[in-house]
Amino acid sequence: MSIRRAKREAVVKIQKMEMTPEDVEGPVRRSSRNTLLAPKRLQYSPESDITAETPKKRKTTMNSVKTSQKNPKNIKAEDDSDADYKPGEHRRSAYELERLENIRQNQAFLSSINLFQATDELKQLTRPKPSQRGLMRSKTAVKEVLPARKSLRLQNKEAEALTLPPEPRGTLIYEQSPRPKKAPGPLPMDPINMEEGSKLPSQLLELCSEDSAEERKMELDLKKYKSDLKDMRITEDRVAKVVKDRIFSAAFHPCSSSLLMATGDKWGKVGLWKMGGDWGDDGVLLFEPHTRPVGCMAFSNAQPTHLLSLSYDGSLRCMDVEKAVFDDVYDIDDGLKTFDFLSHDCATLMVGNWYGEVAIVDRRTPGNSHESLHSLDPKTLRCVSVHPLKKQYFAVAESREVNIYDSRCLKKTKGQAVSQLHGHSLSITSAYFSPHTGNRLLTSCMDDHIRVYDTSAMTAKSPLLTSIRHDMHTGRWLSKLSAVWDPKQEDCFVVGSMSRPRRVQVFHESGQLQHSFTDSENLSTVLSVTAFHPTRNALLGGNASGRLHVFSD
Numbered sequence: 001m002s003i004r005r006a007k008r009e010a011v012v013k014i015q016k017m018e019m020t021p022e023d024v025e026g027p028v029r030r031s032s033r034n035t036l037l038a039p040k041r042l043q044y045s046p047e048s049d050i051t052a053e054t055p056k057k058r059k060t061t062m063n064s065v066k067t068s069q070k071n072p073k074n075i076k077a078e079d080d081s082d083a084d085y086k087p088g089e090h091r092r093s094a095y096e097l098e099r100l101e102n103i104r105q106n107q108a109f110l111s112s113i114n115l116f117q118a119t120d121e122l123k124q125l126t127r128p129k130p131s132q133r134g135l136m137r138s139k140t141a142v143k144e145v146l147p148a149r150k151s152l153r154l155q156n157k158e159a160e161a162l163t164l165p166p167e168p169r170g171t172l173i174y175e176q177s178p179r180p181k182k183a184p185g186p187l188p189m190d191p192i193n194m195e196e197g198s199k200l201p202s203q204l205l206e207l208c209s210e211d212s213a214e215e216r217k218m219e220l221d222l223k224k225y226k227s228d229l230k231d232m233r234i235t236e237d238r239v240a241k242v243v244k245d246r247i248f249s250a251a252f253h254p255c256s257s258s259l260l261m262a263t264g265d266k267w268g269k270v271g272l273w274k275m276g277g278d279w280g281d282d283g284v285l286l287f288e289p290h291t292r293p294v295g296c297m298a299f300s301n302a303q304p305t306h307l308l309s310l311s312y313d314g315s316l317r318c319m320d321v322e323k324a325v326f327d328d329v330y331d332i333d334d335g336l337k338t339f340d341f342l343s344h345d346c347a348t349l350m351v352g353n354w355y356g357e358v359a360i361v362d363r364r365t366p367g368n369s370h371e372s373l374h375s376l377d378p379k380t381l382r383c384v385s386v387h388p389l390k391k392q393y394f395a396v397a398e399s400r401e402v403n404i405y406d407s408r409c410l411k412k413t414k415g416q417a418v419s420q421l422h423g424h425s426l427s428i429t430s431a432y433f434s435p436h437t438g439n440r441l442l443t444s445c446m447d448d449h450i451r452v453y454d455t456s457a458m459t460a461k462s463p464l465l466t467s468i469r470h471d472m473h474t475g476r477w478l479s480k481l482s483a484v485w486d487p488k489q490e491d492c493f494v495v496g497s498m499s500r501p502r503r504v505q506v507f508h509e510s511g512q513l514q515h516s517f518t519d520s521e522n523l524s525t526v527l528s529v530t531a532f533h534p535t536r537n538a539l540l541g542g543n544a545s546g547r548l549h550v551f552s553d
Helices: 002-018 021-025 048-070 073-080 094-112 115-125 202-208 222-230
Strands: 239-241 247-252 260-265 270-274 284-287 294-299 306-311 315-320 325-331 336-341 348-353 357-362 372-375 383-386 393-397 402-406 419-421 428-433 440-445 449-454 464-469 484-486 489-496 504-508 513-517 529-532 538-542 547-552
Touching (some): 094 115, 222 513, 247 538, 247 547, 260 294, 260 306, 325 348, 348 383, 393 428, 484 529, 489 529
Parallel strands (some): 383 428
Antiparallel strands (some): 247 260, 270 284, 294 306, 306 315, 315 325, 336 348, 357 372, 383 393, 402 419, 440 449, 449 464, 484 489, 504 513, 529 538
């Protein structure tokens, strides 16, 4: 203990000997801002040279602190020697200067690894807000505010005596579906997105009655065709919500003065949209002629005021704009899938159902029944396509193969196919003849392939020309992808894509990609349903939220 006490007394004596006269008079309280503190280093530095110089800087700063304590006038001399100092400005300490230098070096390092550029790209990849044009979202009903529930026990009240209902006797009667099928017969063409009793716009009849006898554009060479595709663009006003639910089918009206489109959704609604129109909701009129998905629709080439729509609920109707009604064309209990025109005047139809049957329907015959019914494949039937020139031939996409039949030689059961198209390993979603000559047949299959067959000779086995690998797995919430021909170009077709960024692709029959339609701002969803305009450079695509996207020149 005595040794420790002696050491402490010696330290006190030394400190008294080193005290200056100013220290004897009394300690002066100095602000920490006036002293040069050791600078704090950031946790990471991009360059190794900076870390190597750190100890030297710390030594110099500590020496400056000691000299400043001995001679405070040196601080003023150093500050006065700053060349960047201006009267009235705040003097920056050495710590602040070193901190700014660290910030500058860190930013230089982040720029060298392109971090800021990657951040900007991520911002651009964020999903844009969907278009608000077209149908407006239904306003949610105001919830009724109920009184707060109170316990009868806490209120010192007895519980109410409840009696059980009598047990049911006999067979149980199930309630009807919440979406019963529409009654057979004509339905009034009343838009459900307009006030009750509203009439159809007069401009709609004028537009649908427009003479569409304009000759189709001559088939272009691939170079000019590709140039026209590149000139087609999509803008914000070319995207609109036309129906309320997922789109199953869509078609262009053949008029050329304006773009008029029709589409059908999952719950039997049919929407008409005139781009730039002033009626309804941004040119959209919505009808409800069916109760289940509208799987197929087409405008009549002979009577442009007629739009035929087919639904899974077993009804095939014709929207007659001139009469303002949905006429009943064909009706069964359930399960209609597809149809096509069997004659040039569009009066006779070939209609297929889910049960592997095709029916020949003549619209001129009174009633809503068929002329004849033929069973082809007991499993399933997904698509029917009639030859554009030889109307007696029609192709049917059955379970895992496509067969071509002659309507003149059909039997009630198991008709003999004229030609067969083999090579599919999974179910086929669509099969279409080429629009002008019918010398090619285009199929889409769930085995992730699009195939083109040669049907010019109608041999027993049509040869395969091209097989294109394409992702067809859309899942249960999107409509199936189907490749469809461009009616203006005999050898080119369009199909949606599951790739990112979202796109629509146009291919040549040889498998060569002609163009990909993309747009980071106005196209951010999968367009499962696609169709080209018959005469104009315009392409539509429908998605799962009921919106139509249009690319045009």
